[in-house]
Amino acid sequence: MTETAPGSADFEALRQKSIEAAEAAIREASSRPDLHLVQAIQALDDTDKYLNITATRASEWYGLHFPELIQMVQDNVGLCKMIAEIGGREGYTAENLQGRGFTEKKVAAILEARDRSKGGTISDGDLSRVKTLASLAVQLSAIRGALNDYVEAQMKKVAPNVSDVAGATIGARLMAKAGGLDRLAMLPASTIQILGAEKALFRSLRTGARPPKHGILFQHQAVHMAPKWQRGKIARTLANKIAIAARVDFYRGSEELSLKVELDKRLERIKELYKEPPKRKPETRERPRREGRPPRRDKFRRR
Amino acid sequence: MSRLLREEKNGRRALLTKNLTPGKRVYNEDLVIREGAEYRTWDPFRSKLAAAILKGLPDDVVVEGGKVLYLGASTGTTASHVSDLVGPTGLVVGVEFAPRVAREFVEHVARERMNVIPFVADARDPSKYAVAKVDVVYCDIAQPDQTEIALVNCSMLLKKGGTLLLVVKARSIDVVKDPAKVFEEERAKLEKAGFRVVRALELSPFEKDHAMLHAVRRD
16 A cells, blocks of 8 residues: 655656546446447437427427328328428329328328318418428438337347347347346346336335336337236246346357247246136235325226 | 635525635536635535535544545545545545446546546445545445445545544435434444444435434544
8 A cells, every 4th residue: 555645746646547547447338339229229219209299299280281181191200201291281192192101092082181171271481380390200200210220230239138038129228227238137037027117116115015017028018918917927037038138148248049939938838827817816915004105906806 | 724614695504615726616516715715615415525514514524634535426526525625635535436427527526636536446345446544434325235335445444543424325225214224223333343423414404315424433
């Protein structure tokens, strides 16, 4: 241990060395590819939000002028494309409606609506403002697509097994929540199962209410497509496999495993074993009640 | 004269520390002139040490010329004020584990202030930053075993009779337990490890479920 006086030359040399070492450590930590993935998935989720807000506003606004069209076109981005490219109601023709994925019947209906629209007139100025908004939505959708491609591709490289088991976007969201692949690899499966459900978890710990079954994992279709009484079991199985996958990805590199196969086998088994909803228990046990919100009601009870 | 000033501003108590780097700010705090010297305002809502001082921690714990080991330097808000307090003859060894916040700590505090030595390291391993024995160990880290980590550092780097300022984060130790109970348990751990707990300061209203334990190494 060097005991040098602050302000002396020795001390200053030590200090500079230390600053350099700290900066090197920071630089190294900042160049990890998984951190870029974390930023990308968050940018993707942000972009989703902007896209929704912008497209909804554009279609609401345009709806003053041509309400029938926004009724008839379900796809928000497609609608915004039409607004940006075609503009005013009078501009719609059989030609420029081609190649937008409409059936002939739909095209005819749009043209008819054009002639008998209940929409008001729109000034050139307002129309150009709506068009700007609509083209912003179209651009956002392109950005979103590019981010999505990047996340898919990068996940295959950075965490191939996680991406195989959980799917690229969900895997990336888990990584974002955990704070990187290293952190995800160190989490127990039980934590992975409820990442993203912190509010419900802490409520459960505080009040003795029923704990959450899934957080981000709810987005996985194996979970949200399943009947409610199977979801907890499925989420648990999924989390177990993701925990293993994350560890393989982080510690061993990109070796492919048969994790997905095992997972699918297990999911099949759950579906078989728990085909029927659980029978209502004859007497429900009294749960310890503490202060705070009352426990959640059991949602699967059969009447 | 102490490098800490206490003031009363519209019925509110305020703290100021004498700026070690006049003209420079660290986190957009106000700079004011008192008695011909520049001081930086010290916001108790942003700094637990400032909160503790307003809640009764005496001025002579962190003194001019003192050597401080600061665990959990974060972006360096509090660390910069500690650097002000110990002044040009003092020393602050700042340890931070998270690269993202350490970046700001190194850039805005360590690079600018000649009495600060930064380390991006895990506080569980004090050998990585054992540059000097210190008078004060200040520990503000969000870990369930924060008290144990602080004690490991004290046994290696704190002088005999030195001070430990431990920020007890009740919610980091146990989210469910009653904070008052957590404070009591951590206090008992310090007593058992050979410390005399001089005072325990609850930091509300500045910080929720936090307390500052002021302890002195017995030996």
